[in-house]
Amino acid sequence: MAFAGMASGRTLAEGSRTVKTMAKDQNRPGIGMSLPQVTLVLCDIAALLASLWLGYQIRFDFTIPDETRQTFPLIFPWVTGFQVFCLWRFRRFEVLLGYFTIPEASRLFWALFVPSLFIFGVSTQLGSNYGPPRSVVLTDFGFAVIALTAIRLAFRPDESRQSQGNGKCPPKRARRAGIIGAGLVGTALAREFDRRRDLGLRAVAFFDDDRLKWGKRILDVPIVGSPESLLDGHGDLELEEIIIAMPSAPARRLTEIARILRQLQIKFSTVPSIYELTTGQAQIGQLRPVELKDLLGREQVQLESEEIQRTLQGKVVLVTGAGGSIGSELCRQIATYDPARLLLLEQSEVQLFQIEQELIDAGFRGRIVPLIADLLDRPRLEQLFQQFKPQVIFHAAAHKHVPMMELQPGEAIKNNSFGTMQLAEISQSNDAEKFVLISSDKAINPTNVMGATKRLAEICVQSLYAAQPRRTRFMAVRFGNVLGSSGSVVPLFNKQIAGGGPVTVTHPEITRYFMTIPEAVGLVLQSAAQGRGGEIFLLDMGKPVKILDLARQLIELSGRVPDRDIRIEFTGLRPGEKLFEELCYQGENVTPTTHPKIYRLECAAAPILQVNRMLNQLVCQSDLLEPDQLKHLLKWAVPEYQPQLTVPESVKTPVREAVPAILPDDVPAQAAVLASNLVRPRQSAKG
8 A cells, every 4th residue: 555655656756857847948949849840840941032132133133143043042041040939939930830810910920020120230230241131131031921821821721621620511501500609709700600610500690789780791701680670670680690709798688689680580509608618618619509507697716826826736635525615626626726736525435536537537546545444434544535636635525415314314423524524533633734614595594404404514614713723724614506507496496397397386475596507606716715723704695596486497498488388386394494595693703805706704613522412412313203303403503504304293292201311401492491391202113
């Protein structure tokens, strides 16, 4: 085991040195030139010689005097050599030729202008015996720019021909497409359609909200008008498909456009989001249907990447619940910040295998370590900490299904609260630098077991930090629902819509906060970088969304009409559910941070001895008490918790004499009376 660890560490060190060496080599112009680059250099030299010769011919009306010709053996080598040297220093031979663009042409211009300016000065000071005449210098500069630009354009492949393949499959007819958004993204999309015939689309019209663009053309494609002009009828366009190329447009505007297109009953799709485009997860030509996340209005989050890099780079990072929705996205984003090692801790081997393979495919094979472990298995956790010595811990593992935890609160107490405390204690005893607890907005004034156990987990990590503030820095991050998670309402609604309905909503007025998973995880990493210890961070969740409106939007996105094609039924609030979620307690001090989307909550920490006593009592009784009894005991630990009982009062059998054996001495009298009325022996399996 030790040998394997040493070998792995040596491999990481060698890999780090290799990366640094490559970075140094990349800063040296011209190292390791390929055959196309050598060809480019030779072509450039020939073009420079030809442009200089042509400059002399024009200067002397194609009759060069003999005395001038005698200066060529001196002038031509140093002038051309100096131009090539400047092109090399300006890295003009390292350009990817297939992607020569206008900015590259601008850089080429300056790479030729600098030597021409020097040559002009030599000719002025020393005369034409040592340098070309000044008129020749000017003419040579113009011809050189044209010639070298033409060479680089000639190197560009015929992409439209390549995209058609080898010609075995006949090209399909391009569908006539309209593009909503005549900006940079829309222009790039139209160019992509023209370049890649395999997409089967051809831009025939642009639509844009900017009136100044109407009536003009982009790539010879007319800008007809606003998206609303589609309703006026453009039969001559014969549009077969519409693409929305507005990745940064407000959600309200996207909703309006989607409603117009649904009314026209025309097929429509959208380009990937700004996040997907900037992170390289998708290309502009990878169109997809309009999704709910496009209509929710979550702005692209700007992260302070350097601050996160300092927190994670070169560190051993542990992510618990690595196979879950939040945990897996944490792994994806953390891996890009160059940690020394990324430990993926998960109880489910199926989910762990999936995220492991995804990260391996992304090129992180030598950096990740998949680990099967249970948070309640203390010896296993201690062994992992001693072996890998994690420095930064992101604790995302938890039981989060609200109705399910209402029926078995003991499991939520053990996993969400006791498991967190145990992991936090081991982190502190092994001198980890930071511990980040992924909490929930359901922890504020909780009405369900999941929220109460999450609140108790917050209390645990705060008390640990308060007891030893100079060791591990503990912090928690609260946020609401995330789109696309396994427990989200969105997959359930989509499944119900696909089955023809009805779509079930618990209450017409129920609201929730929503974020996208990448957005939430990015802000978690930003909070970890800002954390000093003992805080609870709150993410800006935006405005709450009515679940009823959410259901209607999903039905409309499927091309159907709510209450006509798909019915919406109200089923009533489930056990533990609230009509709305809160973001902070009344007594918490909310202060802004350096990031506009993150707030810091500060409150007094409970004494560690008191927290341990409460937690131990809850764990000891987690398998002995009935669910309602445990809920009342949990209320003793989290006073703001308002439990919702599962068993009616009429069927409870009080067994008061069992109370002293169950409740600690310092339980408040009211809680003791409540629990005593609920205590009853469990039915045996045989009974």
